Amino acid sequence: MERLLVVGVDGSADSLRAVDWAADEAATHNIPLRIIHASRGERYTIANTAASIHPGTIQMESHHVMDHATKRAFLRHRSLRISSVILNEFPIAALFRASQDAYGVVIGSRGWGSEARPRPLGTVAMTVAASAMSPVVVVREIGREPGKRFHRVAAGIGPAQGTEAVLEFAVRDAALRMADLEVVYGSYPYPTDCLPESHARHISACDPNEAEPILERVLRERAPFDDCPRVQRRFVRANPTDAILQASSAADTLVLGACRRDSHVGMQLGRVSDAALRNSSCPVILVPYA
Template identity: 30%
Template sequence: MHDRIVVGLDGSAESLAAAHWAAREALLRGVPLHLVHAEEWPSPSDLPVPTGEVRRHWAQALLTETADELRASHTELDVGIRSLDGRPAAELVGVAADANMIVLGSRGPGTMTGFVLGSVGMAVIRATVRPVVMVRASEDAVPRRDSRHAAREVLVGVDISRPCDALLTFAFEEAARRACALHVLHSWSLPPLVGYGAAYDPRVHAQLEMSANASLGDVLEPWQDKYPDVGVISRASAGHAATELVERSSEAGLIVVGRRIRRSSIGAHIGPVTHAVLHHAKAPVAVIAHD
């Protein structure tokens, strides 16, 4: 693997915010930043050749100007640029096949609640096993004078029935780099009969919650031993995982969720929790592919 962070740049406010977020992340990791613009150009039979040339000049200017802006803000940052012809998702996945991370902008909310994940972003997430971070054009994503991420916790959602080393490794390492707390959430569902009328027993609920929190503590114990400087806040509660993560997202600097790698003839799948968090969270979202 080549140590570098790849950013997809298309000129939108979201992609520019992603570039600034990625620049701070590259400085934290001490790795170069690569700005990439990819576009599937029309063939000469579709549009006059000069139109394609104009677009290429525009893409080169976008990359150069953004790189210059980032270098001015972060004098120690190593920034490279690359313009590619082809389908954006496929080109980005190919370029970043051996990178540390891919960072993309996510479209703004418009009249909807939450933000709308673009087709390129969703295609990249499905096609790569590299960590993908989706960034919206928010206050925390724009340039910062101190060249650091906002001082907010890292939030990670885990499933204790299927703990994932890749997910926890990423979350703990991010919290360690940022010198911030790591908030670990696990949500579980009540048995079907527990919540119905006279069948509901608060003692059963309390016992289930105590058991879930003990299990979560067991999962996290080796990670806390490995990262003793990371302050961990863990909580297991009854409810829907996506709802819990979205509600906490306004207090987080980064949300970490998983995508299970499914080797199927029908293609990759993004689970419902990750899908909901990507569309509605208020903080950058890192999607970690894992077995």
């Protein structure tokens, strides 16, 4: 079965930016786009009481949101295969379920509830990014000129267990975009073995000696396709967060790893991933690994 690229929409400005990005991405990859609107609880955070919203009003608004998003994607790429669905579910549950067999999930950084408060990352975006089973793309307003492209993909390499998944995705993404790939190896300038385990496991330090052979293998496997991207390596012995954010300022996408843990206690995203979602200058793609 052909996998779909899924995008969640609630009518907010960021969700419509996500629709634009997802439509472009689906066209690039030549895969179908599915637009999901999960209407349960929608806009309750804006109205003071859910009882004040008539169910019929919610249904009408849901269809309006979906019609607008679908038309927007179609006008952007008229040959795109688009399907849409309105679900009576909470957005987090709907997008998590959709991620289980999706090519990827695209969401805006903030929805209606977050737009009412000055914060860079909404609850839905944070939770889906931390738990989805497929790659997740978080699209945020970044203040760039519309359509501006750097023809560069940035990848941040952290813990060894996530290196292969991140590099495979980043190399493929750069090849499809006909872009260069910048690989940032970031490590802290001080030892982390002196930190408590609860802190150390969230620090995305990298050993280039372990990561480089993986990158070389991934590039060799891509070589027969004649679209292997040019690779620039950057070794940074400083705060990895600063290096990653700097790389995002001249990239079209930023690819990072996201560990999927069985435990729901503690941070579900590392410090670098969390900072990137809030401050990156380009869309952030989180690639899950176990």
